[in-house]
Every structure is written in structure tokens, then in C-alpha cells.
Amino acid sequence: MEYPKNLGLCTDLYELTMAQSYLYEGKTGTAVFSLFVRKLPEKRNFLVSAGLETLIKRLESFKFSDEELKYLRSLGKFKDDFLNYLKDFEFRGNLYAIPEGRIYFQNEPVVQIEASLPEAQILETLVINTIQFESMIASKAVRSYLVAKGRRLVDFGFRRAHGLEAGILAARASYLAGFGGTSNVEAGRQFGIPVVGTMAHSYVMIFEDEEEAFRAFAKLYPDNTIFLIDTYDTVEAAKKVVKLAKEGIPAVGVRIDSGDIVKLSKEVRRILDEAGLKEVKIIVSGGVDEYKIKRWLDEGAPIDAFGVGTKFITSADAPYFDIAYKLVEYEGKPKYKLSPGKKTFPYKRQVYRYYENGKFSYDEVVRYEKEKEGEKLVEKVLENGRLLKELPSLKEIKEVLMEELRKLPEELKDIEKHAEYKVIVEESYG
Amino acid sequence: MEYPKNLGLCTDLYELTMAQSYLYEGKTGTAVFSLFVRKLPEKRNFLVSAGLETLIKRLESFKFSDEELKYLRSLGKFKDDFLNYLKDFEFRGNLYAIPEGRIYFQNEPVVQIEASLPEAQILETLVINTIQFESMIASKAVRSYLVAKGRRLVDFGFRRAHGLEAGILAARASYLAGFGGTSNVEAGRQFGIPVVGTMAHSYVMIFEDEEEAFRAFAKLYPDNTIFLIDTYDTVEAAKKVVKLAKEGIPAVGVRIDSGDIVKLSKEVRRILDEAGLKEVKIIVSGGVDEYKIKRWLDEGAPIDAFGVGTKFITSADAPYFDIAYKLVEYEGKPKYKLSPGKKTFPYKRQVYRYYENGKFSYDEVVRYEKEKEGEKLVEKVLENGRLLKELPSLKEIKEVLMEELRKLPEELKDIEKHAEYKVIVEESYG
Numbered sequence: 001m002e003y004p005k006n007l008g009l010c011t012d013l014y015e016l017t018m019a020q021s022y023l024y025e026g027k028t029g030t031a032v033f034s035l036f037v038r039k040l041p042e043k044r045n046f047l048v049s050a051g052l053e054t055l056i057k058r059l060e061s062f063k064f065s066d067e068e069l070k071y072l073r074s075l076g077k078f079k080d081d082f083l084n085y086l087k088d089f090e091f092r093g094n095l096y097a098i099p100e101g102r103i104y105f106q107n108e109p110v111v112q113i114e115a116s117l118p119e120a121q122i123l124e125t126l127v128i129n130t131i132q133f134e135s136m137i138a139s140k141a142v143r144s145y146l147v148a149k150g151r152r153l154v155d156f157g158f159r160r161a162h163g164l165e166a167g168i169l170a171a172r173a174s175y176l177a178g179f180g181g182t183s184n185v186e187a188g189r190q191f192g193i194p195v196v197g198t199m200a201h202s203y204v205m206i207f208e209d210e211e212e213a214f215r216a217f218a219k220l221y222p223d224n225t226i227f228l229i230d231t232y233d234t235v236e237a238a239k240k241v242v243k244l245a246k247e248g249i250p251a252v253g254v255r256i257d258s259g260d261i262v263k264l265s266k267e268v269r270r271i272l273d274e275a276g277l278k279e280v281k282i283i284v285s286g287g288v289d290e291y292k293i294k295r296w297l298d299e300g301a302p303i304d305a306f307g308v309g310t311k312f313i314t315s316a317d318a319p320y321f322d323i324a325y326k327l328v329e330y331e332g333k334p335k336y337k338l339s340p341g342k343k344t345f346p347y348k349r350q351v352y353r354y355y356e357n358g359k360f361s362y363d364e365v366v367r368y369e370k371e372k373e374g375e376k377l378v379e380k381v382l383e384n385g386r387l388l389k390e391l392p393s394l395k396e397i398k399e400v401l402m403e404e405l406r407k408l409p410e411e412l413k414d415i416e417k418h419a420e421y422k423v424i425v426e427e428s429y430g
Numbered sequence: 431m432e433y434p435k436n437l438g439l440c441t442d443l444y445e446l447t448m449a450q451s452y453l454y455e456g457k458t459g460t461a462v463f464s465l466f467v468r469k470l471p472e473k474r475n476f477l478v479s480a481g482l483e484t485l486i487k488r489l490e491s492f493k494f495s496d497e498e499l500k501y502l503r504s505l506g507k508f509k510d511d512f513l514n515y516l517k518d519f520e521f522r523g524n525l526y527a528i529p530e531g532r533i534y535f536q537n538e539p540v541v542q543i544e545a546s547l548p549e550a551q552i553l554e555t556l557v558i559n560t561i562q563f564e565s566m567i568a569s570k571a572v573r574s575y576l577v578a579k580g581r582r583l584v585d586f587g588f589r590r591a592h593g594l595e596a597g598i599l600a601a602r603a604s605y606l607a608g609f610g611g612t613s614n615v616e617a618g619r620q621f622g623i624p625v626v627g628t629m630a631h632s633y634v635m636i637f638e639d640e641e642e643a644f645r646a647f648a649k650l651y652p653d654n655t656i657f658l659i660d661t662y663d664t665v666e667a668a669k670k671v672v673k674l675a676k677e678g679i680p681a682v683g684v685r686i687d688s689g690d691i692v693k694l695s696k697e698v699r700r701i702l703d704e705a706g707l708k709e710v711k712i713i714v715s716g717g718v719d720e721y722k723i724k725r726w727l728d729e730g731a732p733i734d735a736f737g738v739g740t741k742f743i744t745s746a747d748a749p750y751f752d753i754a755y756k757l758v759e760y761e762g763k764p765k766y767k768l769s770p771g772k773k774t775f776p777y778k779r780q781v782y783r784y785y786e787n788g789k790f791s792y793d794e795v796v797r798y799e800k801e802k803e804g805e806k807l808v809e810k811v812l813e814n815g816r817l818l819k820e821l822p823s824l825k826e827i828k829e830v831l832m833e834e835l836r837k838l839p840e841e842l843k844d845i846e847k848h849a850e851y852k853v854i855v856e857e858s859y860g
Contacts, residue, residue, distance in 0.1 A: 001487070002487075003433040003594075004616055009618075010588075012589070013627030014627030017627060022636070027636055033632075057431070071619040128590070129588065129589050160562060162592035163592065164433075164595065166595070168440075186437075190431055190432065196443060198444055198447055199448055200551075201757075206547065216451055217447075220451050220454055224507065231767070314592075319745075320590045326631075326632070327631075
């Protein structure tokens with residue numbers, strides 16, 4: 001495949017067939033669509049807003065070039081009027097969002113698009129695709145952050161991500177969710193995330209023996225020597241690290257990628273400490289997720305850093321959200337569905353958050369115009385297609401989330417026990 | 431983010447630090463790395479090879495421009511010699527693969543890269559990322575194909591894919607795995623896959639009533655009127671479809687997206703049949719996966735087509751593979767690990783398949799040069815970086831898989847019961 005330069009065809013066909021019909025029927029009034037998660041996954045007590053910057057960039061690229069229009073024409077469904085409409089398409093509507101890094105919950109409109117009906121409709125697929133993925137990854141990654149209690153986390157997931165794009169976006173989402181670095185070089189370049197990594201098992205295997213491999217590596221990277229010590233015998237390799245240190249070849253850290261992590265990390269720590277190498281860090285990778293981090297630390301494993309990969313980058317225990325982009329208002333009138341399990345709430349909305357003793361107490365989702373006492377979460381980000389203020393940097397977003405976590409009630413931070421936060425949704429049916 | 435034009439930085443940092451050290455140490459002999467799945471996910475009895483075309487395209491783009499080199503220089507780890515090496519980097523090695531559409535199993539080298547050590551190492555992340563995803567999606571999608579027993583399947587998953595790229599690649603993977611179309615317009619353009627789709631609930635809700643919505647749609651798309659009938663009351667909507675047909679507004683199909691699918695589809699079928707509308711198809715969507723398709727059809731639901739979305743496009747019950755890219759040979763010498771659970775087999779390999787009564791009997795994985803009686807699965811695809819023959823078209827790949835499925839033993843086609851196919855791996859430790 002080629003990654004499309006113009007994203008206009010990054011949509012489902014029905015968005016276009018509907019849009020053409022709307023234009024044909026004169027249904028071009030202002031519509032509001034709301035993106036929200038109906039129900040949180042069982043293993044998520046809260047979600048982290050992420051993906052807004054990507055969405056805004058994608059909206060800028062959501063155009064139809066002659067090539068795309070030619071393809072649409074070939075389908076035999078679209079008339080010249082509509083193709084001309086698409087030729088000039090650019091997003092000219094308003095976008096409201098809960099900013100990146102803020103915590104949100106079920107039934108809260110993380111993104112709302114207010115635009116002419118065909119315009120708002122055509123963007124459905126793009127909006128869901130963008131926000132679901134990054135929010136899902138940030139919401140997964142932050143769970144590792146919560147249990148790591150200050151230990152360093154790095155993203156090792158690129159290879160198992162669902163595509164290159166997913167890997168790059170996930171590096172960003174995990175950094176804002178508390179990770180300290182990534183192995184993904186492209187993400188490092190694009191987002192200024194610190195990049196990390198030293199050697200794989202293949203490196204150790206290429207040399208005649210492990211010690212020779214370590215020596216060769218240290219020669220080239222004297223300031224960044226993290227030795228992978230589990231290729232043959234982890235404990236023996238730790239002794240080699242000590243031997244090298246005595247010869248003046250110090251290690252910054254050792255990485256263990258397999259085996260009984262609690263037992264091995266304790267043994268390796270003891271060997272290092274007895275040799276006076278207290279500053280040498282122990283890094284663990286290989287199937288790491290928040291459940292393992294918690295268990296290992298609970299069992300006293302002296303681990304300084306974790307390489308977190310596959311399970312976070314696929315959000316393996318919740319690889320999708322029950323997320324929907326629903327029409328809630330058209331020409332000022334409420335729109336909603338009452339179907340069981342698929343209930344929607346009409347109107348453009350504001351979310352107010354209330355605090356008690358500095359912690360989140362509950363949220364209230366009300367009509368946008370309604371003024372209440374609480375803290376407003378929803379901000380107007382685009383007006384007539386234009387950014388109202390500069391977007392925050394990735395570091396600023398990370399700080400927003402860190403501040404949110406300080407205010408998040410403790411029971412919601414539990415990675416194993418389900419707890420539900422109170423969200424009151426005003427039932428306005430106009 | 432921006433999708434990178436050059437993919438050279440789509441790698442993990444350690445691939446580059448290792449490669450630099452290899453060059454520095456003169457370790458530039460020929461290496462073979464093998465990509466294989468150690469153990470199939472519990473719910474997969476076989477895997478479908480997919481992603482090779484994407485991999486070859488990505489290899490062509492795996493270059494380092496001045497911008498990428500500037501970034502690497504800024505990291506302070508790389509010397510001019512190495513940056514010059516990267517500047518000229520292009521894949522000049524050999525690539526061996528089990529072709530797309532073929533069925534493969536545990537411990538079988540779906541891709542093998544034979545190249546100078548630094549070159550083969552640098553590609554690790556890219557190779558795993560590419561082949562895992564497409565093969566995983568094809569291997570998931572084909573399960574729906576197996577239980578749908580000739581009913582039409584279409585990809586409705588784009589919105590819940592892990593990024594736009596993942597959605598586009600998944601459309602391709604599902605088409606080769608037996609799906610008949612996709613809602614993803616970009617995938618339609620790029621791969622020539624039939625695109626499908628008509629209306630969403632929002633469309634029905636925009637009009638004063640359901641019947642008006644149906645009329646408006648049929649006016650514009652008289653040859654492609656699939657009415658979404660579950661917005662309010664599915665049975666009542668089916669009666670409206672009958673009424674419209676009597677007025678000369680025929681439907682091609684009706685789509686049901688929620689509710690008790692078995693009950694509703696039977697009731698709707700009865701209403702349509704009694705009105706003589708036997709040719710009107712019933713299409714079902716909404717949380718569809720192979721388990722539901724099987725159950726609904728077992729219970730006699732008269733469904734003609736399925737829109738399959740979220741669960742296949744995220745491979746929700748197995749969102750990653752236990753897949754590895756391992757060094758197996760260097761300068762003709764065997765390389766392997768014996769660690770429990772992470773055992774690897776040395777040397778470049780061929781897979782021979784044996785048949786009994788026209789069905790797969792067992793596979794044998796032997797040293798590449800060894801001549802055996804069975805059918806060879808591994809083909810040399812690139813030689814010195816060049817394609818040896820044109821790649822098959824997507825339709826040809828689909829035919830390959832359809833032929834494979836005819837030869838696949840019945841017990842491996844069961845989507846619920848685990849069955850393990852016999853793969854004999856020759857243990858050559860040189």
C-alpha cells in the first residue's frame with residue numbers, strides 16, 4: 001500500500017453516499033456529532049484523552065485530489081455536483097474536545113464536531129479511528145505508569161504494533177501517559193521523545209562468547225553500556241559484568257528479557273551490590289505489562305526500569321473501545337436513539353467536573369450552554385476550521401495528565417479491581 | 431504525526447547501535463534471520479501468509495535521507511562512517527518467503543532474510559511489524575469465511591482499526607482471506623477491492639420519519655438500495671420496505687445492526703417472502719465475528735451477508751502473535767538459542783508439505799538445501815534486492831488461499847476446538 005497523501009478517501013463509503021443525499025435533499029444545516037465511549041472496558045476505570053493533535057493534522061489533509069475524485073467517479077454512484085463539492089472540501093466547522101492528557105469517562109463527549117451535516121458526516125470514520133487508537137493506548141500505558149511507582153518505563157512495542165503508523169502514534173501516546181522513552185527511532189525524531197536501546201540476543205550470539213560481545217559493545221558505546229545478560233546464563237553473565245567493571249569497563253545497566261524475573265533480578269542485584277556496583281540499573285523486558293510489573297514489585301524484585309511492548313501497544317486486554325460518533329443535534333433540534341445498550345444523549349454538551357478534598361468527586365454532562373459551578377472539561381479547539389490557540393506540546397500534555405493523576409481517586413487507580421466513577425448525564429430530550 | 435516518506439527510522443534504536451558495532455568489528459558476513467511464529471494462539475489452528483507485498487514495498491522505501499541522518503547524528507551515538515553507510519543503504523540481500531495466501535504453522539519460516547549482518551539486523555523491526563499484522567488479520571478473517579459457508583462477508587472495520595494504515599492493510603488482508611468487499615474507500619482505490627455501504631442510523635434520524643429517509647435514499651441510488659431497518663423498530667421498518675416495493679421502489683437488501691439477530695432476521699425474512707420479495711437480501715452487522723456468524727447460522731438465521739468489523743480488524747481474541755525474527759546462520763555456521771520456550775532452530779530452511787488423500791498430512795522444516803519428496807513452500811522472492819518474478823495480484827493470492835482451504839484438514843477448520851497440525855522440525859545443530 002501507499003500511505004495516502006490526501007485523506008479524503010479514508011472514510012467508509014456510506015459517509016459519501018449519505019453526504020451526497022444530504023446535499024441533494026438540501027439537508028445542509030448545522031449538525032453536531034458527538035464522539036463518546038458508551039461503557040468503559042472492564043479493565044479500565046478511566047480513560048486518557050489523546051489523539052487530538054493527530055486528528056487536527058488529519059483534518060488538514062482530509063482533501064480530495066483529482067486522483068481520488070477520478071476513483072470516486074469510476075464507482076458510478078456520484079454525480080458531478082457532489083464531486084465538485086468534494087473537490088473544494090475542507091473542514092470549516094467547529095471542533096470541541098476534552099484536551100489531551102485530561103481524564104474522561106463513559107458518556108463524555110471527548111470530541112464534538114459541529115459543521116454542516118454532510119461535512120460532519122463524512123468525517124465520522126476518521127474521527128473514530130484517530131481518537132479511539134491514541135486514547136486506548138494512553139489509557140493502557142498509564143496503567144503501567146501507576147504501578148511502576150517512579151521506575152522508568154520505555155516503549156519497546158514498535159514491532160508488534162498494528163502497522164508502522166500505529167507504532168509511531170503509540171510511542172507518542174505512551175510518552176504522554178508517563179513513559180520516559182521509546183525504542184522507536186522515527187517517533188523519537190517526530191516527537192522529540194528520548195530514544196533508547198542497546199543490543200539484542202543476536203548481537204551476543206554473533207560473537208565467540210558473551211564477554212567478547214560485551215567488550216565490543218562497550219568499546220563503541222562507553223557511556224551507554226546496557227548489557228543484555230539472559231542469552232545464555234543470566235547469573236553467570238552478571239558476574240562477567242562485574243569482571244568488566246573491575247577492568248574499567250563500567251555498565252550503566254543490565255537487561256533481563258526472560259526467566260524467573262523476581263529470582264533473577266534479586267540474584268543479579270546481589271552480585272552487583274556485593275561488587276560495589278550499586279549504581280548499575282536492572283532493566284526488565286519480555287512480555288511486560290502492568291499486571292507483571294505490579295506482581296514483580298510486590299514480590300520485591302529490585303527492578304529499575306521496564307521495557308513495555310506487545311501488550312501495551314496492542315492494548316491486548318481491551319484492543320478496542322465501545323466508542324461511537326453519533327448525531328446529537330441538527331438545526332438546533334435534539335437527535336437521539338433510545339435503543340437498549342445504544343442509548344445516546346442529544347445536544348452539544350459540556351462536561352463539568354466537581355472535586356472533593358482535591359480529588360475528582362463526580363462529573364456532570366449537560367447542554368453546552370448551561371453554566372454550572374464545576375470545572376469545564378470541553379474546550380472549543382477549532383472555529384470555522386481554524387485553531388483558536390496553539391496546541392500544547394507533548395511535554396505539556398504529559399504534565400496535564402500527571403496533574404490529573406494526583407487528583408484521581410485512589411480506587412480508580414487500581415489496575416485489577418473495577419470501580420466506576422459517577423457521571424451524571426442530564427437527560428435533555430428537547 | 432507525519433507518515434514517513436523514508437522508512438529508515440522505522441526501526442528500534444538497538445538495530446542501529448548493533449549495526450554500527452558490527453561494521454566497526456568487521457562482522458559484515460552473510461547472516462540469515464528467520465521470521466516464525468513459535469506457538470499459534472489458542473484460537474488459531476493455522477495461519478495465512480500475508481504482508482509480503484507490503485514488506486517488499488517497505489523495503490524499497492527503507493532509506494535514510496539527510497533529514498533522518500541529521501536526526502541520528504543529533505543523538506551523539508553514531509559516527510560519520512556509519513552515517514555514510516546508512517546514506518547509501520538499500521536492501522541488497524535475498525528474501526525467502528512462504529507466498530501470500532499459503533497456509534503455514536508454528537516454527538515455519540514465513541520470511542527469511544539473507545544479507546550482510548548489519549543489513550539483515552537493521553530490518554528486524556520492519557519485518558516483524560509488517561508480516562505479523564497482515565498475517566494476523568488474514569488468519570482472523572478467514573475464520574469468518576470458513577463459518578459463513580458461502581454467504582457474503584464485507585469489511586466494516588476501518589473506524590476501529592489501529593490507525594488509518596492498519597485499516598487499509600486489513601481491508602487487503604480480509605479480501606484475500608475470502609471477504610467480498612470493504613467499506614474502506616481508500617482500500618478500494620488502492621487494491622481494487624469492491625467498496626460497499628449505504629446509510630447509517632444518523633441518516634435515518636435526519637429525516638422526519640424512516641419512510642421519508644428510505645424514499646430519499648432510493649431516489650438517488652435506485653440500483654443500490656440497502657435500507658438500514660433497525661433505527662426504531664426493525665419489524666415495522668421491514669413492512670415499510672414492502673410498502674415501498676409495492677410502489678415501485680425496490681430494495682436490494684435490508685441491514686440489521688442490533689437486537690436479537692436470529693429472531694429479527696427470521697421475522698424480517700418472513701415479511702419479505704410473504705410479499706414476494708424473496709430476492710431482497712438480509713445483511714447483518716454490529717459486533718459480528720466468526721463465533722456469532724456460526725451461532726446465528728446454526729440457529730437457522732436467514733442471513734445473506736455479514737458486515738464484519740471491530741473484532742476482526744483488531745484480531746480481538748489474539749491481537750498479537752508470539753512471533754520472532756531470529757538469527758539462525760552466520761557465515762554458514764548455525765546460530766540458535768536453547769532457552770526453554772524460546773528455542774530456535776539454526777540454518778536457512780525449506781518447508782516441505784506432505785499430503786494424504788488430497789489433504790495436508792504434515793509439514794517438515796529442513797535445511798534449505800536438502801531435497802525431499804514433499805511440496806516446497808518457501809520461495810526465493812528477492813535476490814540481491816531484486817524481485818525474481820512479478821508478485822501475484824490480490825485476486826490470485828485469494829485463489830491460492832481458496833485452494834489451500836480445500837486441502838486443509840477439517841479439524842483445523844474448527845473455529846472453537848483447538849487442533850494442532852504436525853510440523854516436524856529437523857534439529858540440525860551443525
